Amino acid sequence: MSDLKVVQTLDTSGLSCPLPVVKTKKALNGIEVGDILEMIATDPGSIPDMEAWARQTGHELMESHDEGEKFRFLIKKTH
Amino acid sequence: MENKPKKLALISSQGTLDWAYPPFILATAAAAMDWEVGIFFTFYGLPLLKKDFKATVSPASNPAMPMKMPFGPEGFKNFNWPMPNMLMSNVPGFEAMATSMMKKTFKDKGVATVEELRDMAVEMDVKMIGCQMTMDVFGFKKEEFIDEAEIGGAATFLEFASDANVSLFV
Numbered sequence: 001m002s003d004l005k006v007v008q009t010l011d012t013s014g015l016s017c018p019l020p021v022v023k024t025k026k027a028l029n030g031i032e033v034g035d036i037l038e039m040i041a042t043d044p045g046s047i048p049d050m051e052a053w054a055r056q057t058g059h060e061l062m063e064s065h066d067e068g069e070k071f072r073f074l075i076k077k078t079h
Numbered sequence: 080m081e082n083k084p085k086k087l088a089l090i091s092s093q094g095t096l097d098w099a100y101p102p103f104i105l106a107t108a109a110a111a112m113d114w115e116v117g118i119f120f121t122f123y124g125l126p127l128l129k130k131d132f133k134a135t136v137s138p139a140s141n142p143a144m145p146m147k148m149p150f151g152p153e154g155f156k157n158f159n160w161p162m163p164n165m166l167m168s169n170v171p172g173f174e175a176m177a178t179s180m181m182k183k184t185f186k187d188k189g190v191a192t193v194e195e196l197r198d199m200a201v202e203m204d205v206k207m208i209g210c211q212m213t214m215d216v217f218g219f220k221k222e223e224f225i226d227e228a229e230i231g232g233a234a235t236f237l238e239f240a241s242d243a244n245v246s247l248f249v
Contacts, residue, residue, distance in 0.1 A: 018108035025111035
């Protein structure tokens with residue numbers, strides 16, 4: 001958590017599948033390679049879905065936190 | 080990771096509100112994972128390509144569909160109303176009521192509308208192929224469909240699907 005530069009935060013609270021994944025992809029299109037996107041979700045399915053999404057796209061899922069009511073992800077755009 | 084993208088080939092053959100969802104959900108999720116996606120709209124799925132479509136739920140064809148109230152306290156909303164769909168679907172206005180109830184429940188749960196999902200699919204370059212034969216049978220014209228729709232037949236879809244990693248019939 002030291003020098004991570006989050007350039008954008010995307011809040012998908014209240015949204016269901018497949019919107020967290022789709023909106024994450026869209027947000028990533030708007031940032032630079034190496035930049036980090038923070039994504040907040042309330043959909044419990046977003047944890048396995050974001051993990052699968054990262055494996056499929058090759059972008060780096062740096063953190064995946066269950067914060068009780070919310071889930072928080074840090075995604076680094078790798079290409 | 081930068082080799083050939085994975086590919087998803089879908090057939091959408093049902094035009095009711097509930098069955099309109101799966102192809103668009105899968106298509107947008109796959110496109111978000113950088114997959115190449117194509118959907119072949121045929122038979123009752125074809126109207127989903129119309130600029131202006133009105134998908135409804137048909138409780139008559141879904142005897143197991145739970146009836147959920149979109150309002151009231153949580154316990155009331157979660158209760159499965161024991162309405163015999165086979166009977167209730169004969170009541171005038173029941174389909175419209177079931178449709179608006181389903182739309183309301185979906186909205187409350189943060190589910191995108193079918194229209195929104197289709198817009199996203201278009202934006203993410205999902206290939207949409209309308210079935211020529213179905214157009215002829217039901218009398219649809221290409222002008223009625225969204226501009227992004229292509230027209231083709233079984234061979235067109237099969238060629239697309241021939242090297243797909245995942246192919247599903249919905």
